[in-house]
Amino acid sequence: MSIDRLIEKIKEKNNPTVAGLDPKLEYVPKYITDEAFEKFGRNTKGAAEAIWQFNRRLIDSLCDIVPAVKPQSAYYEMYGWEGVCTLRKTIDYAQSKGLYVIADVKRNDIGTTAEAYARAYLGDISLGEGVTATAFNADAATVNGYLGSDGILPFLSFDKSIFVLVKTSNPSSGELQDLKLESGERIYEYMASLVKKWGEAHIGKHGYSNVGAVVGATYPEELTLLRKSMPKTYFLVPGYGAQGAKAADIAAAFNGDGLGAVINASRSIMCAYKKEGCAEEDFAKAARNEAIGMRDDIRGFM
């Protein structure tokens, strides 16, 4: 099972964290953007090259520390199809360095369209005459369950993992997710029950399902409740670092086996060089130090 591969990488590195790769151009050191724009012009092709060079060096510097990376698709799509080309190159490169790749795409659609997204991010596509190809070929993807089973089941046709949005980390997540149903359950709790049901037939040898959940570290009470109610669901936990959650907040994301969650940090790692005020040429080293600090911080609470 795909989730077993993630768990094994987490165990191997004794590190339940994932580095988010959300390469806004303003995060990229100037010497890299200058070089890219000089080569390709100040256009989306140049921007795509800059974020590729940034990612490549971050991956080189992080690949023996973290088990996984999570590219956030928006920051590639923002630079058009050239940016999307960098997304594919980033996924391939990260996998070549032994990393598990979670494509943070939050896709959602119905029936055949959900199947198209599933094939795009996790599966393969047929080009006729027996020829197949892969579009992005990630190990896992984030998905939104507002459309019900039709939008989820097509993603389970491959042995890959998904993380369904349950309780998101943002300030307004409660506007819909916290509403109480007639039954007394809140919407996010009901979504959690759907996630459990979808995951039942996809449980791997470590006891966790290929169907995971996104649960923000910024809501530690909800995180604690959800951890108890869905023991076989792996959590992808955003909110650590720049969004304000501390290691103590996320301790509740783990089960007694020390597994069950992978904690994401993006900006705090990518922009560590800015916070530390070191030379921009040392950005990858600063990111590495930050990732090590985060690992040790979280280990300390487990």
Place this chain on the structure above:
Amino acid sequence: MSIDRLIEKIKEKNNPTVAGLDPKLEYVPKYITDEAFEKFGRNTKGAAEAIWQFNRRLIDSLCDIVPAVKPQSAYYEMYGWEGVCTLRKTIDYAQSKGLYVIADVKRNDIGTTAEAYARAYLGDISLGEGVTATAFNADAATVNGYLGSDGILPFLSFDKSIFVLVKTSNPSSGELQDLKLESGERIYEYMASLVKKWGEAHIGKHGYSNVGAVVGATYPEELTLLRKSMPKTYFLVPGYGAQGAKAADIAAAFNGDGLGAVINASRSIMCAYKKEGCAEEDFAKAARNEAIGMRDDIRGFM
């Protein structure tokens, strides 16, 4: 206001329909795929070329009949970054032919990431030194509101339209959307109330808001209720044609002014040549005839 531009195109063509451009490779006539694969090889580049040639001819054939097209992003992403390049070319070409383009991307994320998606599909991006570029530059996008305001408001920074998923057309849409809240409202009704609130400050001269809603034609009762409760919200209505809804089902989507809804059909138009059994070289003509038939069918019920 962006929504006024859509309305004016609908009035001009006296046709409240939108042609979905969901170019699965199996929908494309063989002579087009053969030519593309011969030129570029049987790979994603060849597939992207095939769907581009398909789209281009469909747009040529439909542009004086329909006011708008709706490319479904999944069918481009499925062919990797080359497919995504075709998405951009399709949007540009459709706009050059006077069409309003709704990017069906159902994006959703938080804060700065929602802003990145908004810039990608509706706005522009900064490349430094005062240089800007556009990634996809559509006129409207579909979005998912599960994350609350944080995921929606960034899309309203430009004068473009959005259509928020309220009641989707798929069989399992009720699994979450139809649940009753403590207040007695159903989730989709609550989402509708959020959509109204988000739209209040963005109402154009025809009395409709830039913040629209996706409401499936396959649920005519819900469609009727929502039409009454959100008179200023434009509806993007999928489900006509291949998904089974008839013109009588969608009549309820319109207000007394004959406005308020744009009805989508994708497969029934794109694959009309297969249904009619005509020569595949006549696919664009068959699509045109189908679009005319749909227009007249819907006009008859208004």
